Amino acid sequence: MVRFLVLALLSLAGVIQTSASPTQASEPPNTTEEQPPLGTGSLSFPWSHLRLPGYIVPLHYHLKLHPNLTMLSYSGTVRIELQVQNNTNWVVLHSKGLRITTATMLDQNLAHLSDQVLPVLHNPTHEQTAIFSPRVLSGGQKYFLFLEFGAELGEGFYGFYRSTYRTSTGETRNLASTHFEPTSARMAFPCFDEPSFKANYSISIRRSRAHTALSNMPVEQTVVLDDGLMEDRFAVSVRMSSYLVAFIVCDFRSVSATTASGVKVSVYAAPEKWQQTHYALKAAVKLLEFYEKYFNIKYPLPKQDLVAIPDFQAGAMENWGLITFRETSLLYDPATSSASDRVWVTMVIAHELAHQWFGNLVTMEWWNDIWLNEGFARYMEYISVNATYPKLRVEDYLVDTCFAAIGRDSLNSSRPISSAAESPTQIEEMFDTVSYDKGACVLHMLRHYLTDQVFQSGIVRYLRRYSYSNAHNQDLWDSLANTCSEEEFSSGEHCYSSRQAAKNAYLYAGEHLDLTTMMNTWTLQTGVPLVTVTRQGSRLLLKQERFLRTAHPSDPAWPSLQQGFLWHIPLTYRTDTSTSIHRHLMTTLTDSVDVGEEVDWVKVNVDMAGYYLVHYDGSGWDNLIQLLKDNHTALTFMDRTHLIHNAFQLTTAGRLSLDKALNLIGYLRSESHTVPLLEGLGYLEAFYRMVERRDIPDVTQNLRTYILWYFRDVIDRQTWSDKGSVSERRLRSELLSLACHLGDLPCLKQAQHSFTHWLDSNSTHNLPADVAETVYSVGAQEDTGWASLLQTYTHSLSETHKRKILSALASSRDTNKLTRLLELGLEGEVIRTQDLDSLIAMVARNPRGHHLAWSYVQKYWSTLVDKFQLGSFSIRNIIIGTTAQFSSTEELTEVRVFFKSIHEQASQLRVTEVAMDNIQKNILWLQRNLGTLRSWLDQQID
Numbered sequence: 001m002v003r004f005l006v007l008a009l010l011s012l013a014g015v016i017q018t019s020a021s022p023t024q025a026s027e028p029p030n031t032t033e034e035q036p037p038l039g040t041g042s043l044s045f046p047w048s049h050l051r052l053p054g055y056i057v058p059l060h061y062h063l064k065l066h067p068n069l070t071m072l073s074y075s076g077t078v079r080i081e082l083q084v085q086n087n088t089n090w091v092v093l094h095s096k097g098l099r100i101t102t103a104t105m106l107d108q109n110l111a112h113l114s115d116q117v118l119p120v121l122h123n124p125t126h127e128q129t130a131i132f133s134p135r136v137l138s139g140g141q142k143y144f145l146f147l148e149f150g151a152e153l154g155e156g157f158y159g160f161y162r163s164t165y166r167t168s169t170g171e172t173r174n175l176a177s178t179h180f181e182p183t184s185a186r187m188a189f190p191c192f193d194e195p196s197f198k199a200n201y202s203i204s205i206r207r208s209r210a211h212t213a214l215s216n217m218p219v220e221q222t223v224v225l226d227d228g229l230m231e232d233r234f235a236v237s238v239r240m241s242s243y244l245v246a247f248i249v250c251d252f253r254s255v256s257a258t259t260a261s262g263v264k265v266s267v268y269a270a271p272e273k274w275q276q277t278h279y280a281l282k283a284a285v286k287l288l289e290f291y292e293k294y295f296n297i298k299y300p301l302p303k304q305d306l307v308a309i310p311d312f313q314a315g316a317m318e319n320w321g322l323i324t325f326r327e328t329s330l331l332y333d334p335a336t337s338s339a340s341d342r343v344w345v346t347m348v349i350a351h352e353l354a355h356q357w358f359g360n361l362v363t364m365e366w367w368n369d370i371w372l373n374e375g376f377a378r379y380m381e382y383i384s385v386n387a388t389y390p391k392l393r394v395e396d397y398l399v400d401t402c403f404a405a406i407g408r409d410s411l412n413s414s415r416p417i418s419s420a421a422e423s424p425t426q427i428e429e430m431f432d433t434v435s436y437d438k439g440a441c442v443l444h445m446l447r448h449y450l451t452d453q454v455f456q457s458g459i460v461r462y463l464r465r466y467s468y469s470n471a472h473n474q475d476l477w478d479s480l481a482n483t484c485s486e487e488e489f490s491s492g493e494h495c496y497s498s499r500q501a502a503k504n505a506y507l508y509a510g511e512h513l514d515l516t517t518m519m520n521t522w523t524l525q526t527g528v529p530l531v532t533v534t535r536q537g538s539r540l541l542l543k544q545e546r547f548l549r550t551a552h553p554s555d556p557a558w559p560s561l562q563q564g565f566l567w568h569i570p571l572t573y574r575t576d577t578s579t580s581i582h583r584h585l586m587t588t589l590t591d592s593v594d595v596g597e598e599v600d601w602v603k604v605n606v607d608m609a610g611y612y613l614v615h616y617d618g619s620g621w622d623n624l625i626q627l628l629k630d631n632h633t634a635l636t637f638m639d640r641t642h643l644i645h646n647a648f649q650l651t652t653a654g655r656l657s658l659d660k661a662l663n664l665i666g667y668l669r670s671e672s673h674t675v676p677l678l679e680g681l682g683y684l685e686a687f688y689r690m691v692e693r694r695d696i697p698d699v700t701q702n703l704r705t706y707i708l709w710y711f712r713d714v715i716d717r718q719t720w721s722d723k724g725s726v727s728e729r730r731l732r733s734e735l736l737s738l739a740c741h742l743g744d745l746p747c748l749k750q751a752q753h754s755f756t757h758w759l760d761s762n763s764t765h766n767l768p769a770d771v772a773e774t775v776y777s778v779g780a781q782e783d784t785g786w787a788s789l790l791q792t793y794t795h796s797l798s799e800t801h802k803r804k805i806l807s808a809l810a811s812s813r814d815t816n817k818l819t820r821l822l823e824l825g826l827e828g829e830v831i832r833t834q835d836l837d838s839l840i841a842m843v844a845r846n847p848r849g850h851h852l853a854w855s856y857v858q859k860y861w862s863t864l865v866d867k868f869q870l871g872s873f874s875i876r877n878i879i880i881g882t883t884a885q886f887s888s889t890e891e892l893t894e895v896r897v898f899f900k901s902i903h904e905q906a907s908q909l910r911v912t913e914v915a916m917d918n919i920q921k922n923i924l925w926l927q928r929n930l931g932t933l934r935s936w937l938d939q940q941i942d
């Protein structure tokens with residue numbers, strides 16, 4: 001039986017071992033009216049489940065905190081008003097790493113239930129604490145649990161943790177900030193740390209005069225205490241989940257503005273970074289106003305703060321009213337931020353503001369459906385930024401989100417959008433491309449299917465119905481189909497009873513609509529479908545299957561890999577005979593539609609609004625290749641991009657020969673749109689990186705020659721400036737970076753020239769931001785250049801500038817320098833720990849650094865896990881970043897052996913499977929395609 005530790009048995013010093021008695025999930029442990037024999041250690045932890053019992057519900061937290069930024073510790077008290085539903089002697093809640101020094105229980109009139117201090121038991125494995133009340137707590141009554149506690153300010157990125165920054169005069173200053181999602185509120189204060197335990201929060205924070213305290217709500221009152229300290233009392237919050245609580249004590253400076261509806265928006269940053277806050281302020285005001293209109297629900301708090309935290313692990317966090325960001329996700333420096341930086345900052349703000357509705361106002365019931373938060377927030381980024389900043393043209397890049405999702409979903413190790421998650425590691429790992437990107441793409445498909453208006457009114461209904469509470473997938477489908485409970489129906493609400501709704505026919509879709517059945521095939525089933533279309537006279541024969549990049553129909557395992565997969569696919573297609581979009585809902589494995597005899601070509605999945613791939617049988621691909629050659633603008637740029645993606649995906653799976661895909665992009669010289677151009681070029685670059693790393697000199701050389709020859713004109717057209725539209729600027733960044741990486745002489749010469757100019761100016765001259773990274777990368781190949789860059793890195797006040805420099809430093813061909821960088825990353829002084837995962841990935845991308853980075857990860861694995869936590873973005877980024885370029889069976893074995901050696905951790909992670917699938921995919925790609933690539937290049941070069 002598991003043994004639990006009793007860490008604090010009040011007034012009885014010492015640690016007592018007790019044994020656990022398992023109880024049923026929803027039943028309260030046995031109650032007793034007798035006084036327990038305190039001090040004998042006979043009390044055992046009363047709860048054996050990971051999830052808290054449901055019979056005690058927190059209603060209101062009164063939380064008081066007193067951080068000491070010099071001692072790097074804090075003390076606090078919390079008084080939690082509880083609704084008890086069943087008789088019990090126990091309150092079980094979460095806490096992790098906290099010293100709980102006093103526990104008392106009060107009745108509704110604040111009278112103590114017992115004159116003794118109460119025993120507090122801990123179960124560290126489940127991060128739970130149980131308080132024993134000798135007097136029974138009666139079902140139907142309210143009580144107050146009062147706890148005093150203390151802890152160190154965390155050294156990592158979770159709970160209530162310390163961050164630091166240096167001023168230009170060299171002074172180091174501390175601040176204290178929080179990050180709770182998904183399961184770290186329990187590290188800051190004892191609480192019922194599950195998303196469905198929504199409660200109100202009244203927070204007070206003590207601070208010195210030199211500091212500012214921030215929390216979810218505005219300060220209502222500030223009291224000067226006897227010792228000269230200040231106590232800020234914040235207004236009581238709305239009902240919310242514990243993971244959204246936040247507080248910060250810092251000495252930051254801010255800028256503020258008010259939205260049309262009267263919400264005060266402020267952006268905070270370290271004092272010397274104040275100039276970089278203005279863009280974010282404008283964007284936040286605009287976007288908040290957009291969302292209030294779009295959702296037709298007022299933002300419910302009087303203020304919204306956005307704070308740039310110098311040490312921050314994620315990209316940003318949507319705490320209600322107090323959004324925290326990594327500096328690169330919020331600060332925009334006109335001098336050093338590129339066009340992509342601007343897009344990134346705008347998108348992150350849009351994402352976190354979308355969460356104020358999707359996530360904060362309406363929260364998923366449990367973490368298995370985190371996509372209801374993250375998929376929506378990711379999708380709303382595109383909708384809101386498209387509406388507020390149309391010039392950024394972000395909708396052009398929605399396909400990248402879908403391509404990322406397909407990348408993961410076409411491997412056997414993928415998972416359904418809604419998947420079980422119980423332990424903190426499993427929960428943390430749910431924040432992945434499936435929840436975010438597949439979630440967003442599936443919503444995009446649904447919006448296309450239902451039309452914008454129906455989609456919008458459906459999600460507004462969802463947000464209204466579940467405001468301040470929690471929802472499941474089913475609630476979303478019901479809201480979208482406008483079904484309602486019989487109760488609402490009979491009370492005259494405008495909605496359909498569920499029976500009616502199931503019969504409801506949406507005329508625009510021309511189909512009988514059963515949204516739940518359809519959407520379950522996308523959210524409860526793993527994978528992405530491949531639809532194969534075959535022309536047969538006037539008919540189009542359709543066949544669906546699961547698309548897998550690592551399996552082929554000739555594999556013996558194929559039938560079992562396909563067993564049971566079926567999607568309800570809202571199919572669309574376009575033909576040369578009309579401009580209209582044809583629709584068909586495909587709900588069976590095979591099906592057919594009539595397209596007419598005289599059609600020359602058919603393009604299925606119009607503008608890639610659907611989450612599925614398409615294979616054209618017979619002469620289907622040849623017709624499309626010809627069409628692109630003759631008249632590529634007959635298709636939209638989205639369709640062109642989609643075809644390129646589709647063709648190369650099929651070659652990876654061994655379903656289409658590589659020369660077809662390469663011939664398909666043979667039209668790219670006449671392509672003037674950035675998105676398809678970058679899509680095609682991206683594949684060539686990926687192949688180049690693979691053969692370069694594998695040291696296959698003939699193909700590497702020929703591919704380089706081919707790319708530089710084929711794309712000569714468009715490369716030469718690029719200017720080394722920041723001029724032009726955002727699309728033009730993005731294209732320039734990518735193209736010049738690739739050209740220099742391929743060793744293009746004119747590119748290297750220009751970069752060298754600009755770098756010398758920059759050096760001569762004593763690093764004060766600002767390079768055009770879009771090409772700065774390329775220029776630095778070329779400059780970093782010389783010793784003096786590398787040293788000057790490291791020097792500038794150390795002192796720069798712009799994090800986006802620093803990121804560009806770091807990438808350049810990590811592109812050095814000198815392995816000693818790469819080793820030096822990795823050491824600096826481990827020290828965490830010059831290179832912050834928050835940037836270590838990207839640094840490792842950058843070094844791994846460099847052919848000279850790949851094995852270095854991989855050995856480093858193996859050597860420092862436990863240190864890295866300590867710094868970042870097992871299921872985090874960072875650890876996953878490190879694993880994928882260092883293994884994704886492997887492409888041999890020896891390397892696969894090496895990776896497998898390493899994962900075995902860390903079995904206890906590796907077995908808790910999905911990402912280890914993903915990493916191995918990725919390598920397998922690369923091995924197969926080379927087996928299937930290297931020969932074809934070689935001979936195709938030989939032909940071209942001739």
Ligand code: BES
Pocket residue numbers: 181182313314315316317318347348351352355374377428431873
């Ligand atoms: N809710 C997340 C923050 C988060 C991420 C919490 C992972 C716990 C685990 C936030 O809204 C988010 O999605 N942040 C992204 C950036 C965003 C623009 C996609 C991130 O941190 O990368």
Ligand code: ZN
Pocket residue numbers: 351355373374377
């Ligand atoms: Zn998010």
